[in-house]
Amino acid sequence: MNYAFAVKWLKAFRESADAICELYADDFVFEDPILDQYQIRDKGDLGRIFVLYANKDRENGLGVHNFRIRGYEGDHRSGLIRWEWTPEDCANFIGIDVKDKPFFAQGHTFHVYNEQGQIVRESSWWDSGSILHDVGFPGVTSTPFPAAEPALA
Structure with a gap:
């Protein structure tokens, strides 16, 4: 597909x-290993x-979820979407108190897309550690990336 998709x-x-x-084909596979969601193949479950x-x-505690695309690489058969996510007015996420x-x-x-441009396979990965750090989860500290080492000539 493409950036517009x-x-x-x-x-x-x-x-x-x-x-x-x-946006998903009738025959698809969805996975989000971070949330322990594997091999989902039913649109009702999805x-x-x-x-x-x-x-x-905004009052029910589930939050209003904002996604923003950061980039897309791919073609008509497959693609990698980089995104960011920020919920607002969320009180609980994956069992963690995140209110305020x-x-x-x-x-x-x-x-992976079929010939009709529908999703037939999806695998999503995201940084749960940053969420735990941001909400002050006990024992999670920020670990900055180490400085890049100079390239060898």
Whole structure:
């Protein structure tokens, strides 16, 4: 696909779970190992995962989820989408109290597309450690990347 498709995919998260699921082929595989979600092949199950991200109610504690594309590399058969995510008004995430604790994460999603331009395989990976650090989870400290070593001539 292309950058425009990646933008459409991320915007669908704010629209509805149905809007997201429409971008997937009937025969697909979805994985998000960070959330222990493997080999999901049913659109009903996929929709139940994605419904959280389309929440628009700032009072229910589920948060309003903002995604932004950082880059896309690929072609009509497959692509890697780099994205960032920031929820607002979120009270709980993966069982952690995040009320009034803003956080930010970056991740990437690899897609394989069919001839009709639908997603047939997805694997998403994101930085859960940065979330734990941002919300002050006990025992998680910030570890900056080490300085790059000079290149050898």
